[in-house]
Amino acid sequence: MDLKLYDTLAREKRTFVPIDPAAVRMYVCGPTVYDFAHIGNARPVIVFDLLFRLLRQLYGAEHVRYVRNITDVDDKINARAAERGISIRELTEKTYGEFAADVAALGCLPPTVEPRATEHIAEMTALIEKLVAAGHAYVEQDHVLFGVPSMTDYGALSKRPLDEMIAGARVDVAPYKRDPMDFVLWKPAKPGEPGWPSPCGIAVPGRPGWHIECSAMSWKHLGETFDIHGGGIDLVFPHHENEIAQSRCAFGAPAMANYWMHNGFLQVEGEKMSKSLGNFVTIRDVLKDWPGDVVRLNMLRTHYRQPIDWTVKGLEESEKVLSSFFDVASSEAEPRPAPAVLEALCDDLNTPAAIAAMHGLKNAAGRKALAGTLAFFGFRREALADWRTAHAPAPPIPVEEIERRIATRIDARKAKDWAESDRIRDELAALGIVLKDSKDGTTWEVAR
């Protein structure tokens, strides 16, 4: 079955052909570890986890290499560490641990490699030396800058013609830039900032610019050209554009990655998420109220390139849908997802269509296929059940009292005293306890 992926560079869906089917390679921009990740950060993590799973299904688990970096050198990190009076390393390690736990709760597999920027300084400086040697970068006032005009087709990914950008540049241009569009590859470390020996004969210690780390780490772990590069749509410009410039110019390669994939943005209850609006939602906040698998399904109910509005109503619906799946899925699962689901996912990761196909499996004939599909998606029955147990609301009166009243009601029903039976049921309902009569007896649960 052909896999089709929407390529931002080509602006169309293209049939996926890996460079080497025995070693499919994907790079996704990961978190800057200075604070809890928010729900918007969770979108690419979940989306590309699903793509990772799909690629493993199509090419074999041992034939897919997924790299997601950890940015542990950054202005925000420095500022936060100083603010809390802890070391940078302490902050980044703690934050990474929190991120890893959040992501695991969302049902995501660990990537094959999670490289840290600070452990790839040597690759970065090597890349910078290459760029200077090739005439694509220059040294000025202890900075190394990438000379954008040296790359004739700069701007292809974001479809920004060079001349228009220069005309539109309104910000103050740093004095060490030869061209307003030039961007920093390396800069001197200020006192108190982390620094490393600089490249290109610069005497003072320095630190990398933002974009160079991804070029360095993808090179180290995936090679000069690889298959898929992913991230949020907001990274198209300038981050990915600059990554392309660095990598292609350093290696003289026609492409950095053959497929560029970008997930759409997320809003919260119809509004842009921001700290000033007070609707800034961390993954951790959401996991307090909802099982990770519900959060995962809620994210996947919308196609990854569409904007998504994150709402409580949506989460409620997702919980109902996921529960309905597990209610009918058999405990014995097929080892692979259902063909109709796979077909939907192969069409540029069409998760809404895949979920629709899963609804079609909610019958006796589809129970094993549904179980296999849920497992493929990363949904875990036990995780959902465990969360429910841990978060079950406590009944307002003792369990023995509830059971005593139910016993009384059963006697009343045996005597066909419906008035008394309904009175007891109504009383419990008023306390938030819902009764269900079946042939096997009466069960109860606390309404959410």
Place this chain on the structure above:
RNA sequence: GGCCACGUGGCGGAGUGGUUACGCAGCGGUCUGCAAAACCGUAUACCCCGGUUCAAUUCCGGGCGUGGCCUCCA
């Protein structure tokens, strides 16, 4: 201001140049002492204005609305 997306039934959300998406809610039914749950069935849609076409929600142009980028934010 420049560039780029998106606008589908009460809600969420796919897709398509002419024929059912799917789900949630609602409604009707089966079951039940009556309910709940479960199961079966079911109405409602394609932002506005032009154009292309035998035919447009689907293609093209314009408008309006929402969002993103252009300021190291997924």
